Amino acid sequence: MNQVIETLLNHRSVRSFTDETLTDEQIRLIVESAQRASTSSFIQAYSIIGVTDPEKKARLAEIAGNQQYVIDNGHFFVFCADLYRHELIGELREAEVNATLETDEKLLVAVIDVALASQNAVVAAESMGLGICYIGGIRNDMFAVKELLGLPERVLPLFGLAIGVPEHVEGQKPRLPLEHIYHENTYVADAEQLKQELDAYDATIHDYYAARGSNQRSDTWTGQMGRMLSKPTRLDVKDFLKTQGYSKQN
Amino acid sequence: MNQVIETLLNHRSVRSFTDETLTDEQIRLIVESAQRASTSSFIQAYSIIGVTDPEKKARLAEIAGNQQYVIDNGHFFVFCADLYRHELIGELREAEVNATLETDEKLLVAVIDVALASQNAVVAAESMGLGICYIGGIRNDMFAVKELLGLPERVLPLFGLAIGVPEHVEGQKPRLPLEHIYHENTYVADAEQLKQELDAYDATIHDYYAARGSNQRSDTWTGQMGRMLSKPTRLDVKDFLKTQGYSKQN
Numbered sequence: 001m002n003q004v005i006e007t008l009l010n011h012r013s014v015r016s017f018t019d020e021t022l023t024d025e026q027i028r029l030i031v032e033s034a035q036r037a038s039t040s041s042f043i044q045a046y047s048i049i050g051v052t053d054p055e056k057k058a059r060l061a062e063i064a065g066n067q068q069y070v071i072d073n074g075h076f077f078v079f080c081a082d083l084y085r086h087e088l089i090g091e092l093r094e095a096e097v098n099a100t101l102e103t104d105e106k107l108l109v110a111v112i113d114v115a116l117a118s119q120n121a122v123v124a125a126e127s128m129g130l131g132i133c134y135i136g137g138i139r140n141d142m143f144a145v146k147e148l149l150g151l152p153e154r155v156l157p158l159f160g161l162a163i164g165v166p167e168h169v170e171g172q173k174p175r176l177p178l179e180h181i182y183h184e185n186t187y188v189a190d191a192e193q194l195k196q197e198l199d200a201y202d203a204t205i206h207d208y209y210a211a212r213g214s215n216q217r218s219d220t221w222t223g224q225m226g227r228m229l230s231k232p233t234r235l236d237v238k239d240f241l242k243t244q245g246y247s248k249q250n
Numbered sequence: 251m252n253q254v255i256e257t258l259l260n261h262r263s264v265r266s267f268t269d270e271t272l273t274d275e276q277i278r279l280i281v282e283s284a285q286r287a288s289t290s291s292f293i294q295a296y297s298i299i300g301v302t303d304p305e306k307k308a309r310l311a312e313i314a315g316n317q318q319y320v321i322d323n324g325h326f327f328v329f330c331a332d333l334y335r336h337e338l339i340g341e342l343r344e345a346e347v348n349a350t351l352e353t354d355e356k357l358l359v360a361v362i363d364v365a366l367a368s369q370n371a372v373v374a375a376e377s378m379g380l381g382i383c384y385i386g387g388i389r390n391d392m393f394a395v396k397e398l399l400g401l402p403e404r405v406l407p408l409f410g411l412a413i414g415v416p417e418h419v420e421g422q423k424p425r426l427p428l429e430h431i432y433h434e435n436t437y438v439a440d441a442e443q444l445k446q447e448l449d450a451y452d453a454t455i456h457d458y459y460a461a462r463g464s465n466q467r468s469d470t471w472t473g474q475m476g477r478m479l480s481k482p483t484r485l486d487v488k489d490f491l492k493t494q495g496y497s498k499q500n
Binding site for chain 2: 001002003004005007008009011013028029031032033035036037038040041042043044046047048049050051052053056080082084085086088089090091092093095096097099100101103104105108109111112115116118119120122123124126127128132133134136139149150151152155158159173175176178180181182183184185186187189191194195198221222223224225226227228229230231232233234235237238241247249
């Protein structure tokens with residue numbers, strides 16, 4: 001197994017960083033790595049905002065549900081799907097682009113584009129010995145994030161990414177068995193078989209939570225998911241998408 | 251610069267592979283690497299389908315616009331956003347999960363989840379000397395892909411990924427300048443400034459297309475984007491999302 005795959009397999013989210021800030025060189029390598037990810041038909045439909053202003057970080061932490069590691073980290077990035085420059089291209093080229101930008105297809109394109117870029121950023125950061133944590137919590141109030149960061153239309157702040165020198169590294173949570181998520185030629189949709197696999201995985205996760213070094217608890221994966229999915233959240237995401245000019249197709 | 255970042259910065263899509271197939275061990279490492287990516291609140295909202303059946307590969311190539319490298323590669327994966335197992339969890343746990351699964355928020359969660367996983371798969375593959383090409387073209391007919399791969403509701407086949415031993419490696423297309431996509435604290439939305447930056451980038455891309463080893467042409471980035479975005483495509487993606495139980499929130 002090579003060093004790259006070791007880095008990938010060794011991933012765990014880090015939620016506690018030292019106060020060491022990233023160097024400009026580290027930030028540059030992380031962003032350049034992000035930009036090298038594949039991009040759908042060369043569209044490059046994303047922007048990245050580095051947030052260093054303490055007041056803005058504090059506000060983002062508040063939006064994300066008072067997560068201290070949004071404030072205390074080596075650098076904080078906000079990853080945005082971005083078709084704003086493509087709207088400008090419509091003006092530059094006198095091309096009618098808006099109908100295209102507003103399709104659900106282009107929503108998918110932009111969201112996939114920015115996620116591929118961000119994962120390259122993560123891999124780059126971890127290869128330098130840094131830790132990372134994705135912050136989906138900024139979607140608790142995308143309208144507020146838009147206001148805070150001065151985002152124009154066609155820009156969606158999808159998630160934050162805290163990066164820094166790890167102060168504390170937790171264990172790795174076991175993933176679903178490979179056989180459960182990987183299919184060959186045909187999706188195995190047999191509900192009874194899948195439920196049996198989920199039962200077995202529940203036992204694995206139960207043992208993990210019971211045995212881990214800190215924050216031990218009695219829980220299962222399906223229990224955790226069942227509770228989480230019983231409460232619809234972020235119902236204003238739909239409005240925000242339309243406000244920003246996404247998914248407006250009839 | 252370390253080996254991992256070198257791998258990331260050296261990326262280019264490969265569209266011509268030898269007939270060498272991936273080993274089971276390579277496939278396992280690629281899928282395990284994918285599974286180690288961060289996942290929103292541990293939701294693990296994706297599945298991966300390896301397609302080896304020649305007839306299915308041929309049909310996927312046809313759907314994707316007759317791309318030969320969908321057929322001729324070392325292994326072909328289809329990456330799917332997947333909340334089907336979460337619907338089963340609703341049954342297992344007697345939890346009302348459907349309203350949550352149908353929010354736009356959960357569409358974003360699942361699409362981001364699978365994209366993070368796929369990019370880890372890509373980095374793992376490239377670290378082993380393999381080449382890759384994302385195949386967004388399977389979204390030309392997601393209904394047909396659903397039928398072909400036997401996908402149940404709550405599963406979205408978002409893109410393919412061809413992996414194999416590169417037969418021919420092309421040059422790297424210059425990306426947008428880092429300063430254009432990376433902002434500090436506030437998004438710089440000044441249209442005139444951005445248009446000037448796009449003009450400069452057009453010159454870079456023009457030179458790249460004029461000078462590259464094969465398939466030389468006279469083009470610019472904004473010209474290419476303007477033409478592409480003038481024609482709305484894949485207008486049935488919206489219907490497909492709803493058919494599969496996504497983005498049905500009022």
